[in-house]
Amino acid sequence: MNKQQESRKEILRMENICKSYPLYRGGRFLANDHVNVTLHQGETMGIVGESGSGKSTLARILMRICDADSGRILFHGRDLLALRGEELRQVRRSIQMIFQDPAAAFNPKLKIREIICEPLRNFGLLSAENVDAKAREMLRLVDLPEDVADRYPNSLSGGQRQRVGIARAMILQPDIIVCDEATSALDVSVQQTIIQLLKRIQRETGVSYLFICHDLALANMFCDNILIMQKGRIVEDIRDLRHVRTNYGRHLLDSIFSVELGKRKVFDESLFA
């Protein structure tokens, strides 16, 4: 397995990404501090860490929704951070994103069919009369009933919406999909079906995921490789979270709740005496 991993082609390399935000009353908050990430084809790279550790900022920089202060993102030999205008728009075909909040990620005025096919329409790859057929095809792919195409996003459940989000991200057949807390807003059982769907799609298309998550158990199960972030830095790069070496990694693992622990974890033992 490890050997096979090594031989995979490298498709994305983020080098020395720095991003800081100005703080109230001077000073700057370092959201990303010299972050390096390398992503291979067909790989699932997890990024875990507590809130405010810079995970989402990294995703937003990669998607060019916000600008980095310095660093490079090499993709097919080109620096993404240097692209502008139409060139940048064309590159977006290869890197898509699934958003955290499925309630806010869709324009409430558009029907599901228009939402799913919008990326193709944006690049002029789909004519108006073929929208319905293509939308139905994508809905089948993500295990949703085809008549969802006629509905508006606010009439769908969270899990259904996230499947629509996956369909929209998949439709351009990108090389990389960034999942920014894509399962965090869903309940546990729905989470699992979404993960299975992502895994199936990866097997079929060979897409790479950058999987941002704060659920360590989920990340450990789903990802080939995991980066642990703390205060804007990557503190550990590891294949299996059970073997963490750093103090911060252990601290994170210690804070996981588990049903088996009963009530001992949160409350002091003396409370039950």
Next chain:
Amino acid sequence: MRTLLEGFRTNRAFRLATLCVFVLLAITLAAPWIAPYDPLHAVMTDANSAPGAAHWFGTDKLGRDVLSRVLCGALYSLTSVLALVFVIFVLGTTLGIISGYFGGLVETVIMRVADMMISFPGVILAIAIAGILGGSLLNAMIALTIVTWTKYARLARSLVLQIKEKEFVQAAIVNGGTTSHILWTHILPNILPLLVITAVADIGAMTMELAGLSFLGFGSQPPAPEWGLMLNEGRQQLQTAPWLMFFPGLAIFGTVVLFNVWGDLLRDVLDPRQEP
């Protein structure tokens, strides 16, 4: 549009008000044909006759039929008010969306000009501008446009700033939408309801201000049958011929109330507070 038809079916008050608006517009458009007399034709022998069978609303000091003048005045006042609101709406919204979405220098220039306009009392500034340009209906409309577009620009800008941060706008960027596509498909439809409601509610206010400018002599010039101007002409004979002020005043009053009520009901129907 969907919610509009839905509201038309379920909200009885909205149905009634909409019907009244259509009746008013129909009367306005049909005014030249249903007016019993030529509104500009003076018959000196009939001057200042009280309302009666021949002249339902009486006649003015030149013997012109007040009913005909009020009816034709509707065509004059209402079309100019609707045109005025439309121009302000389009101009203000466009500038507001541009400054909200692009930010930077464009925003600074547009919004500082808007601030300059707001720092003067609106009607006074309009009077000054109309005074400089000279009295005519078109100049009065230009003056009111200059004074009022800021309201829409500021509203549109703040709405765009809110919606720009939503994930679906970022998704549209990620999906490779061009800027014009994002503005037309994702931003505009989601901020339009509130702006339309504001525009409709403004029809009443604009009717008042345009009539006000005409009353002061900065708008329509005699012998045009404009409501504000008719009020001014009837002013001297308030005690001897009160119908000269009463009926044009009633027309302004009715129009303003109707459009204000309709605007309120439209707000209930479109309910822009629902989260996009």
